Amino acid sequence: MNKLKLLIMCSLFSCGSTTNAQESVYDIKIKSITGEKIDLAEFEGKKILFVNVASDCGFTKQYTGLEELHQLYKDKLVIIGLPCNQFGGQESGTEEEIVQFCEINYGVTFLLTEKIEVKGEGMHPLYKWLCTKEINGKSNSTVKWNFQKYLVDENGEFVNYFYSTTKPMSSNIIDNLK
Numbered sequence: 357m358n359k360l361k362l363l364i365m366c367s368l369f370s371c372g373s374t375t376n377a378q379e380s381v382y383d384i385k386i387k388s389i390t391g392e393k394i395d396l397a398e399f400e401g402k403k404i405l406f407v408n409v410a411s412d413c414g415f416t417k418q419y420t421g422l423e424e425l426h427q428l429y430k431d432k433l434v435i436i437g438l439p440c441n442q443f444g445g446q447e448s449g450t451e452e453e454i455v456q457f458c459e460i461n462y463g464v465t466f467l468l469t470e471k472i473e474v475k476g477e478g479m480h481p482l483y484k485w486l487c488t489k490e491i492n493g494k495s496n497s498t499v500k501w502n503f504q505k506y507l508v509d510e511n512g513e514f515v516n517y518f519y520s521t522t523k524p525m526s527s528n529i530i531d532n533l534k
Contacts, residue, residue, distance in 0.1 A: 378491050381512045384482045389439070389451045389468040396512075399434045403515075403533060406486060406506040407524075408474045408499060409437040410446035411457045415503040419462035421524030426466040429533050432510070435466040438482070440474050443502050447471065474499040486514070507532055 381404075382397040396404070407422060419437075426435045439454050441447040449457065451471060458464035472480040475498065479487075486506045489496040492514040497506075500519060507515040507529070515532055522528050 378493065379485060381482075381485055381492075381508055381514075384485060386472070386480070386482055387470045389455055389470055391470070394436075394467070394469065400512060401510050402432055402434050403510055404434045404436060404508045405524075405529070406436050406438060406482065406508070408440040408472075408483075408502055408504055409468070410440060410443065410502040411449060411454060413443070413446040413502040415501070415520045416446075418503050418520075418524055419458060419464055422466060423462060423464055425524045425529070433533055437464070437466060437468045438474070438480075439468065439471045440502065441471060442473055442475060446502060474504075486517070505529065 382400060384396060386394050386396070388394050405422075405425070407418075409419070410416060422435055422437065425433070437458075439447045439451070447454065454471075455468065458468065472483070474480065474483045483499065485491050487497045487499065494514040495517070497517050503520040505518040505522065505524070507517070509515050518526070518528055
């Protein structure tokens with residue numbers, strides 16, 4: 357096929373684009389656990405792993421693996437923990453208590469956000485983006501439990517999600533970082 361036909365076909369079928377996202381993840385507003393605005397656009401050029409976290413869950417020990425992942429790949433990956441109390445009331449503490457818990461028990465240094473909702477009527481706009489194909493251009497999902505993980509690539513495009521049973525250092529996640 358000659359170059360002209362290829363260019364025409366690509367313009368008709370969006371060959372250069374790998375997503376049909378209706379909104380950019382970088383435009384979503386969220387605050388850190390200490391109340392500062394987080395500008396997700398600052399992370400453009402790095403992958404982002406979003407994880408809804410809880411302090412009193414059977415998966416809470418995954419904080420150790422998340423911190424290990426953060427330390428090993430911080431040059432190309434940003435981990436953002438999003439405290440959520442929607443699953444069994446397992447994140448009932450205040451934001452200050454969450455910070456203390458994470459630092460003392462797991463040495464967490466990756467970014468934590470304000471407490472949010474990841475499902476239902478109060479679903480945070482970030483999770484609307486992560487869970488809705490019409491918005492993210494790739495996939496629909498629902499958050500099933502604490503420590504479900506969502507990966508976005510360095511261009512802000514949705515890559516995949518991983519259920520709570522997928523450990524942070526799993527090859528399913530690591531292979532997406534290479």
